[in-house]
Amino acid sequence: MSRNPATILEERNKRQRPQSGPDAVIEVEDLVTHYGDRMILQGVSMEVREKEIMVIMGGSGSGKSTLLRHLMALENKTSGTMRILGYDIDKISRKEFLEVRKKLGVASQSGALFSSMTVGDNIMLPLYEHTDLDPLTMEIMARMKLEVVELSGFEDLMPSELSGGMIKRAAFARAIVMDPRVLFCDEPSAGLDPVVASALDDLILDMRDAMGMSIVVVTHELDSAFKIADRITILDRGKILMIGTVEEVLKSKSDRVQALLNRTPEEDVMDPDEYLDRLVGESNPGTAHL
Amino acid sequence: MAERKLSKMERVEDVGRTTVAFVESVGNGGILVAESIYWLLFGVRERQPVRLSAVIHQMMEIGVRAIPIIFMLTGTIGVMLAIQGIHTLRIFGAESRVTIGIAFSVVREFAPLITGILVAGRSGSALAARIGTMKINQEIDALKVMGINPTRFLVVPALLAMLVMVPALTLFGIFTGLFAAGLYVNADLGISLAAYAHDTIDILSLDDLGHGLGKSVIFAILIAVIGVVNGAGVQGGAEGVGKATTRAVVQSISAIIVTDMLFAFVATR
Numbered sequence: 001m002s003r004n005p006a007t008i009l010e011e012r013n014k015r016q017r018p019q020s021g022p023d024a025v026i027e028v029e030d031l032v033t034h035y036g037d038r039m040i041l042q043g044v045s046m047e048v049r050e051k052e053i054m055v056i057m058g059g060s061g062s063g064k065s066t067l068l069r070h071l072m073a074l075e076n077k078t079s080g081t082m083r084i085l086g087y088d089i090d091k092i093s094r095k096e097f098l099e100v101r102k103k104l105g106v107a108s109q110s111g112a113l114f115s116s117m118t119v120g121d122n123i124m125l126p127l128y129e130h131t132d133l134d135p136l137t138m139e140i141m142a143r144m145k146l147e148v149v150e151l152s153g154f155e156d157l158m159p160s161e162l163s164g165g166m167i168k169r170a171a172f173a174r175a176i177v178m179d180p181r182v183l184f185c186d187e188p189s190a191g192l193d194p195v196v197a198s199a200l201d202d203l204i205l206d207m208r209d210a211m212g213m214s215i216v217v218v219t220h221e222l223d224s225a226f227k228i229a230d231r232i233t234i235l236d237r238g239k240i241l242m243i244g245t246v247e248e249v250l251k252s253k254s255d256r257v258q259a260l261l262n263r264t265p266e267e268d269v270m271d272p273d274e275y276l277d278r279l280v281g282e283s284n285p286g287t288a289h290l
Numbered sequence: 291m292a293e294r295k296l297s298k299m300e301r302v303e304d305v306g307r308t309t310v311a312f313v314e315s316v317g318n319g320g321i322l323v324a325e326s327i328y329w330l331l332f333g334v335r336e337r338q339p340v341r342l343s344a345v346i347h348q349m350m351e352i353g354v355r356a357i358p359i360i361f362m363l364t365g366t367i368g369v370m371l372a373i374q375g376i377h378t379l380r381i382f383g384a385e386s387r388v389t390i391g392i393a394f395s396v397v398r399e400f401a402p403l404i405t406g407i408l409v410a411g412r413s414g415s416a417l418a419a420r421i422g423t424m425k426i427n428q429e430i431d432a433l434k435v436m437g438i439n440p441t442r443f444l445v446v447p448a449l450l451a452m453l454v455m456v457p458a459l460t461l462f463g464i465f466t467g468l469f470a471a472g473l474y475v476n477a478d479l480g481i482s483l484a485a486y487a488h489d490t491i492d493i494l495s496l497d498d499l500g501h502g503l504g505k506s507v508i509f510a511i512l513i514a515v516i517g518v519v520n521g522a523g524v525q526g527g528a529e530g531v532g533k534a535t536t537r538a539v540v541q542s543i544s545a546i547i548v549t550d551m552l553f554a555f556v557a558t559r
Binding site: 027068069074098102104105106108109110112113114115125126129130174178184186 | 338423428
């Protein structure tokens, strides 16, 4: 770990954090999912509470992005139950599902701004599609959201004219334009320099404080996670290793959790027969083809 | 590294996998058309109407911007048909009857075929590339999370624009092809343009025009569906987009030519 737990907690305590509500906006129980024959999530259970920032962490291939896609109701699960804003997504009607969707926002890793539209049009798109507001009101709302993310005056530019950090900010503006109850952020600080990444973390905290939304963040940046998280879910090979506050995670006695925090790679134990098979390209039952 | 030799069983598995993938693509295409019809009919009721502005934008891209190249190619084909027709009929001393061949060939075959192939290469590939790029940039996911149906938002405008513009371009191609052929016939055989036009109108019936335009409607659906299915199936970043684009063009052109033959077989015999 780059810094000691006491310093991390001291820095966190400098900022007043609102109390998260008792109600869960997202509840997941025993979620199992496969890609083909491969099991990706193995009985994941978790909840995201009102007004809380839940950070999902884990190594590469731990299933954190897949879990995020499930939380956004973008993937079909093999088994388990999932409730978003109180609706069981297996029993939800089409109309209710659309209403739920309108209360979700997403800021993707790449920003996912539509390249054929200006920044302003990108931000106005959800308003244009879901409301009957007149164009002037939409423009005013888009400008307000751009101000929240400190991008005032950039509404007429095309996404290709923005820097990486600005694209992510514009994506946040689009994600919050409908005042969602849950905001999903996929690797918000990926590919950004530390200063811009830290500013983006502040933005996430500010948005939660100002708008009272729940925020789910997938990240592998430890500094960022410790700065913004109210609670952290740690995934390991498709299973939940632990869910807890930053303090609980830092004090965890679990070897796997400590390995993740200290960025210690796991020792790869290889079956000699399997290794030989892989080298010679032989296939036997139960071994995937190369 | 040397490629591993596949066993017989693995070859059979490969054939099976390819067949399943083909059936899956056809199925996806069918679902896409059904979903598009649904959004077209019930979009307003669902409070997600198909935006006219998006359709017009697509019509500009697919149709209006293709006019110069359609003009050039169908005109060239018209002249080429006139040259070949006169050359062939001169053997029998019947070159003055070249109008019959030109009229039928342009209206029933060449204008719809050339327009279809050109739109497939120009707009089908663009559609596959656009949807593929949107998929790898997670823009499709963003649409879904925002509660915007991607079929209604991306596919229906393109499909509608194709359905209007491919027959319109075909009609334009018919006029251009016939006119260009008329100019050559006039120059080579001395038949006046008025006489040529009179002969052409005399020979052609509405059925012939319907044959050409009917085909172009089917071509429009094929180009849109194949473009979208390939774009939506993109995997593996920029390289995947390139492959999907190429595949979309090859499949569209193949489908157009095979459909053209089947259409001719069913409608002509």
